[in-house]
Amino acid sequence: MISDRVISNGWRTLAVVLAGVLVGCGGGADSADSGGAVFTVVWPESTRLIPEASQSIRVEIRRNNVAVATRVIPRPVGGGSASADFQNLPVGPVSAIATAHPQADGAGVAQASGSVAFTVQAGQTIPFTLNMGSTIDRIEVNPPSVDLNPAQTQPLGITARNAANQIVLVAANKLEWESLNTGVARVDSSGVVTAVSAGSTQVRVRDTESSKIGTATVNVSNPAETVVYWNDFETSVGSEWSNPIIETSPFGRKFLGRFNTSAETLTLSLPANTTQVTLSFKVYIIYSWDGNGNSCCGPDIFDLSIEGGPTLLRTSFSNTEAAAGNLQSYPDAFGTANHSAGTGSSEMGTLGWFGFDTVYTLRYTVPYTASSIRFRFASTLTKGIDDESWGIDDIEVRAKH
Numbered sequence: 001m002i003s004d005r006v007i008s009n010g011w012r013t014l015a016v017v018l019a020g021v022l023v024g025c026g027g028g029a030d031s032a033d034s035g036g037a038v039f040t041v042v043w044p045e046s047t048r049l050i051p052e053a054s055q056s057i058r059v060e061i062r063r064n065n066v067a068v069a070t071r072v073i074p075r076p077v078g079g080g081s082a083s084a085d086f087q088n089l090p091v092g093p094v095s096a097i098a099t100a101h102p103q104a105d106g107a108g109v110a111q112a113s114g115s116v117a118f119t120v121q122a123g124q125t126i127p128f129t130l131n132m133g134s135t136i137d138r139i140e141v142n143p144p145s146v147d148l149n150p151a152q153t154q155p156l157g158i159t160a161r162n163a164a165n166q167i168v169l170v171a172a173n174k175l176e177w178e179s180l181n182t183g184v185a186r187v188d189s190s191g192v193v194t195a196v197s198a199g200s201t202q203v204r205v206r207d208t209e210s211s212k213i214g215t216a217t218v219n220v221s222n223p224a225e226t227v228v229y230w231n232d233f234e235t236s237v238g239s240e241w242s243n244p245i246i247e248t249s250p251f252g253r254k255f256l257g258r259f260n261t262s263a264e265t266l267t268l269s270l271p272a273n274t275t276q277v278t279l280s281f282k283v284y285i286i287y288s289w290d291g292n293g294n295s296c297c298g299p300d301i302f303d304l305s306i307e308g309g310p311t312l313l314r315t316s317f318s319n320t321e322a323a324a325g326n327l328q329s330y331p332d333a334f335g336t337a338n339h340s341a342g343t344g345s346s347e348m349g350t351l352g353w354f355g356f357d358t359v360y361t362l363r364y365t366v367p368y369t370a371s372s373i374r375f376r377f378a379s380t381l382t383k384g385i386d387d388e389s390w391g392i393d394d395i396e397v398r399a400k401h
């Protein structure tokens with residue numbers, strides 16, 4: 001190994017052995033719900049050229065990407081080994097990031113780094129040995145395969161190993177990242193992948209000292225869209241609705257309702273990682289709604305919102321233009337327009353309330369990321385339920401995730 005280094009004088013890669021052998025508790029940990037790890041750095045003799053003149057190794061233990069413990073292991077005068085003992089680490093998966101620094105106190109720009117993931121076991125101490133003198137045999141990319149939606153990003157890391165399967169520290173500025181199809185995914189100089197459009201590509205990383213190459217597969221697909229709720233109210237309705245009542249119109253169509261001035265809510269769970277929700281439904285505007293109330297008896301307003309979120313619709317509907325001259329705001333927002341009764345409707349006079357009924361087919365798509373959603377349907381009406389009422393039919397909620 002020494003002769004190798006002499007021959008390849010420009011070889012500056014730091015090497016580290018992370019030989020993760022789990023051993024039984026030898027008295028290291030002092031609690032049943034914590035464990036430990038010991039990192040031992042084996043430095044070359046003092047006469048031997050130290051790559052990049054590193055004087056210390058900083059080892060940081062991270063849990064959920066948050067540092068929970070850090071130790072600096074300075075290079076002993078004259079070489080030899082030095083250790084850092086981590087105890088009382090939380091049980092569970094962690095990662096250790098080792099970086100080589102030019103100053104003995106761990107200061108200075110990191111010259112090289114490597115990482116290893118392991119699981120802290122209760123009452124056990126895991127030994128790792130970092131051996132500062134090896135050469136890269138191969139490069140693994142972590143994770144080796146990623147699935148992304150367009151515009152999502154994913155940092156990639158590398159594990160360089162020597163022929164003995166030991167982990168080698170590598171300087172980041174010695175790595176060249178490349179995407180083989182930048183129309184599918186791009187990668188920046190620090191290994192962060194950004195998905196562009198559906199397809200599959202390989203991302204390569206090359207260590208310029210050893211010329212070894214590692215690859216990862218990046219699969220980009222458009223997000224799935226799932227129907228999370230659907231009901232035509234022809235059979236049953238459940239407790240997802242605050243007031244789950246079904247009525248049959250005079251012409252025989254079943255729907256959710258009727259409602260007058262009470263608010264009605266629909267509460268649904270959404271798939272993990274939902275990014276967008278689409279609501280579509282029909283609202284039945286039943287009997288003598290008076291719209292903007294131009295001549296009398298209004299305004300009669302319908303309101304749809306997401307709890308804690310935006311109002312999707314607040315407008316007025318009229319079925320009484322011919323009878324009383326009342327116009328409506330829909331398809332515009334309430335108070336901003338005077339449209340003829342029925343403007344924008346998908347059906348008129350089809351439900352059986354003596355021609356005084358209209359059906360509007362509504363559809364809204366909004367960005368949404370919470371794990372559940374509550375839609376609120378409400379109205380402000382001026383007369384009782386036998387004069388003005390409404391219902392809901394053919395409702396569907398989709399989530400992109």
Ligand SMILES: [Ca+2]
Pocket residue numbers: 232233234253254255393394
């Ligand atoms: Ca129906």
Ligand SMILES: [Ca+2]
Pocket residue numbers: 288289290297383387388
């Ligand atoms: Ca009325």
Ligand SMILES: [Ca+2]
Pocket residue numbers: 288289290297298299300381382383388
């Ligand atoms: Ca009214």
